Amino acid sequence: MVSIKDIAKQAGVSISTVSYALNGSPKVTKETSARILAIAKELNYIPSAAARSLKKRETKIIGIYLTNYSGAFYGQLLQGMMETLSENGYELIVCSGKESHRFLPERMIDGAIILDATYETKELLSHAERGHKLVVMDRRMDHPNISQVLLDNKAGATLAIDYLAEKGHRKICVVKGPDISFDARQRLEAVQKAVQRYSHIEYIEIDGDFNKHSGEEAGKKIHQDFTEPVGVFCLNDEMAIGMYNYFSRTNLRIGEDVHIIGFDNIEVSQYIQPRLATINYSKHKWGALASELLLNLIQKKQSPEHERINVSLIEGDSVRKR
Amino acid sequence: MVSIKDIAKQAGVSISTVSYALNGSPKVTKETSARILAIAKELNYIPSAAARSLKKRETKIIGIYLTNYSGAFYGQLLQGMMETLSENGYELIVCSGKESHRFLPERMIDGAIILDATYETKELLSHAERGHKLVVMDRRMDHPNISQVLLDNKAGATLAIDYLAEKGHRKICVVKGPDISFDARQRLEAVQKAVQRYSHIEYIEIDGDFNKHSGEEAGKKIHQDFTEPVGVFCLNDEMAIGMYNYFSRTNLRIGEDVHIIGFDNIEVSQYIQPRLATINYSKHKWGALASELLLNLIQKKQSPEHERINVSLIEGDSVRKR
DNA sequence: TCTCATGTTGCAAACGTTTCCTTTATTATA
DNA sequence: TATAATAAAGGAAACGTTTGCAACATGAGA
Numbered sequence: 001m002v003s004i005k006d007i008a009k010q011a012g013v014s015i016s017t018v019s020y021a022l023n024g025s026p027k028v029t030k031e032t033s034a035r036i037l038a039i040a041k042e043l044n045y046i047p048s049a050a051a052r053s054l055k056k057r058e059t060k061i062i063g064i065y066l067t068n069y070s071g072a073f074y075g076q077l078l079q080g081m082m083e084t085l086s087e088n089g090y091e092l093i094v095c096s097g098k099e100s101h102r103f104l105p106e107r108m109i110d111g112a113i114i115l116d117a118t119y120e121t122k123e124l125l126s127h128a129e130r131g132h133k134l135v136v137m138d139r140r141m142d143h144p145n146i147s148q149v150l151l152d153n154k155a156g157a158t159l160a161i162d163y164l165a166e167k168g169h170r171k172i173c174v175v176k177g178p179d180i181s182f183d184a185r186q187r188l189e190a191v192q193k194a195v196q197r198y199s200h201i202e203y204i205e206i207d208g209d210f211n212k213h214s215g216e217e218a219g220k221k222i223h224q225d226f227t228e229p230v231g232v233f234c235l236n237d238e239m240a241i242g243m244y245n246y247f248s249r250t251n252l253r254i255g256e257d258v259h260i261i262g263f264d265n266i267e268v269s270q271y272i273q274p275r276l277a278t279i280n281y282s283k284h285k286w287g288a289l290a291s292e293l294l295l296n297l298i299q300k301k302q303s304p305e306h307e308r309i310n311v312s313l314i315e316g317d318s319v320r321k322r
Numbered sequence: 323m324v325s326i327k328d329i330a331k332q333a334g335v336s337i338s339t340v341s342y343a344l345n346g347s348p349k350v351t352k353e354t355s356a357r358i359l360a361i362a363k364e365l366n367y368i369p370s371a372a373a374r375s376l377k378k379r380e381t382k383i384i385g386i387y388l389t390n391y392s393g394a395f396y397g398q399l400l401q402g403m404m405e406t407l408s409e410n411g412y413e414l415i416v417c418s419g420k421e422s423h424r425f426l427p428e429r430m431i432d433g434a435i436i437l438d439a440t441y442e443t444k445e446l447l448s449h450a451e452r453g454h455k456l457v458v459m460d461r462r463m464d465h466p467n468i469s470q471v472l473l474d475n476k477a478g479a480t481l482a483i484d485y486l487a488e489k490g491h492r493k494i495c496v497v498k499g500p501d502i503s504f505d506a507r508q509r510l511e512a513v514q515k516a517v518q519r520y521s522h523i524e525y526i527e528i529d530g531d532f533n534k535h536s537g538e539e540a541g542k543k544i545h546q547d548f549t550e551p552v553g554v555f556c557l558n559d560e561m562a563i564g565m566y567n568y569f570s571r572t573n574l575r576i577g578e579d580v581h582i583i584g585f586d587n588i589e590v591s592q593y594i595q596p597r598l599a600t601i602n603y604s605k606h607k608w609g610a611l612a613s614e615l616l617l618n619l620i621q622k623k624q625s626p627e628h629e630r631i632n633v634s635l636i637e638g639d640s641v642r643k644r
Numbered sequence: 645t646c647t648c649a650t651g652t653t654g655c656a657a658a659c660g661t662t663t664c665c666t667t668t669a670t671t672a673t674a
Numbered sequence: 675t676a677t678a679a680t681a682a683a684g685g686a687a688a689c690g691t692t693t694g695c696a697a698c699a700t701g702a703g704a
Contacts, residue, residue, distance in 0.1 A: 001660090003659090003660055003661085004660065004661065005660075005661095013683070013684080014683065014684040014685070015660090015661085015662095015684090015685095016662080016663075016683075016684060016685075016686090017682085017683055017684070019661070019662060019663085020662090020663090020683090023662085027681090027682070027683080028682070028683075029681090029682065029683095032682085032683085044452075046424075046427045046428055047428060047660085047661080048376065048428065048429060048659085048660050048661070049424075049425075049428040049429060049430045050372045050373075050375040050376035050381075050429065050430075050659080050660075050661090051372075051376050051659070051660030051661040051662090051689090052660080052661055052662080053372040053661090053689095054370065054372035054373050054376055054659090054660080054661070054688095054689050054690065054691085055660080055661050055662050055663085055688075055689050056661080056662070056689090057689080059372075061430075068397060075390060078418070082418065082419055086419065086421060091419070091421055091422050091425075092418075092419070093415040093416060093417060093422070094415060094416035094418075095415060096400070096404065096414075096416075097404055097408060097413070097414075099408060099413055100413050100415070102368075103371075103413075105368045106368055106369060106370065106371035107370060107371060107372065108371045108372075108383075130366075212589070212593065241590065241593050242593070244593065244595075245592070245593045248595045267534070268563065268590050270567070271534065271563050271564070271566065271567045271594075272593075272594060272595075273566075273570045273594075273595065323690090325689090325690055325691085326690065326691065327690075327691095335653075335654085336653065336654045336655075337654090337655095337690090337691085337692095338653075338654060338655075338656090338692080338693075339652085339653055339654070341691070341692060341693085342653090342692090342693090345692085349651085349652070349653080350652070350653075351651085351652065351653095354652085354653085369690085369691080370689085370690050370691070372689080372690075372691090373659090373689070373690030373691040373692090374690080374691055374692080375659095375691090376658095376659050376660065376661085376689090376690080376691070377658075377659050377690080377691045377692050377693090378659090378691080378692070379659075
């Protein structure tokens, strides 16, 4: 491997001069600098990230921690993050799996964005305590080294219930998410509060885990107990799609017998029939904002400790007037 | 930051002894080792990845290069990779974006798996030339430092055309993929060869780019020229889903007027109505195999230079007898 | 008692940078 | 012309590890 040393030798200057030249420091004259740069290119010099980060104590890399990539909305989310970060000279890498947790403390990454309910809060706190910078998107944490960007789950869930009620539904069923998920808990809580406002509504809860399969299972349960049209709020779109799949094999029709609304507005929701009603929010903005807060934390700039992402209702033929 | 030096001081031994102890070398006695380990834990010692990789010239990290995360099959693919890699003490990180190309030459990663048509072959070749290890999943390359795992696109495309022909279709339309994609080119080539075997078949090509939107566009075109039932081979499932969406707004029925078969068997293909006929292959195995070949390359073990992933036909109600 | 093998630990160089501080050369000022 | 100020380049330490080799202690065999 050709190093700064080789360049120095070739150029007949000291390694410090080479380093300054390579970093565009004004301490070295234009001519020497140009000569050094030329030699570097000629020798095919590539800096060693390890050496640099050992010395500078930074890597210019941000890690985003995800549980499973399969989820459908990561595309836009990551896009939003990458744009913001690369504008500021940072790279984004996606980390997954227990072992990659060590990337933060071992300083392979300068900061982390967390969207992984399996990452323990206790562990995150100890990182923050050591001085590492974090942004959490899936829980609430209070620490000077941690910022948060959360969805307005409560508003979304309330919109969904109100929408069903407004369409005349008197029997409402919610398909829950996993307890481990902050979003699931918040959405459920808001649902419970919202239905209380409608004394005439019969309200039922069914377990779910945010995956398609549990949506199918929930569909089966609804089918078994079916007596009259029912409005179903699946706490995410993925389960709604599973439920579509279940009912496609039955004599019950979505938008007639079973009315479904989801949450997330993942891409395929626009592509299934009938169009799924859902709660929408900008994944791009969510990612961008998280990155921005993280950069502020790293650069010790002030920024609001926590931001909230707005949501809105998207109507769809999966919910019709009863 | 507490370093190996601090531990040495605390334990009253040299730093080399600490290093040996930390790495479980038999050169240091059990007692000293235990004492050192205890002190390390007590001081909350965390090794510096930078220092280690500077010295050892390895990071134990593999990078997978993807164009866009949005694609629907990455979940299982990455899962397959992670399993194989973590069994061997490696971590996987997902890299995306032009700037992250430098991770390989700067030795932030020990090797790379390429599934990103925008990564130039020339650039990959120069990395290989410098001694870096690569596995390509989206092109053919011949170099001692490069292995490849390709899909059996030809077999898949042939299966698709034969399936349509077998169902009595005499008018067959293929929705192409982007020229930049190796898979798209191979599939198209095989299609062209396959249709030649059926002299009675009317064959049409429509442009596409592997995204949903181009599937919709292709649907529109097919609709305009519609005279009789047509069999459509979308070169990937994503475009097929776009086409479903288009036809849901028309009077033409999928599986009756327009018969569609896709390629990839992405997850939602099982969830749309009617069930999409498609070409299936194990994404998990694809990822696992790619990782395995890369590890062999890194550990200088022998392995076949290139492997092929088998494909199979999945029938669906989107294609019926004409 | 001396030598030798064995087992345990320490020394110091090396990995490739960055950066503070010093040295040397050059020009301006008195 | 002597001195100060400025500009350019170099020296060397430091970042935190790993590892080849040297040093030392211990006990066994002669």
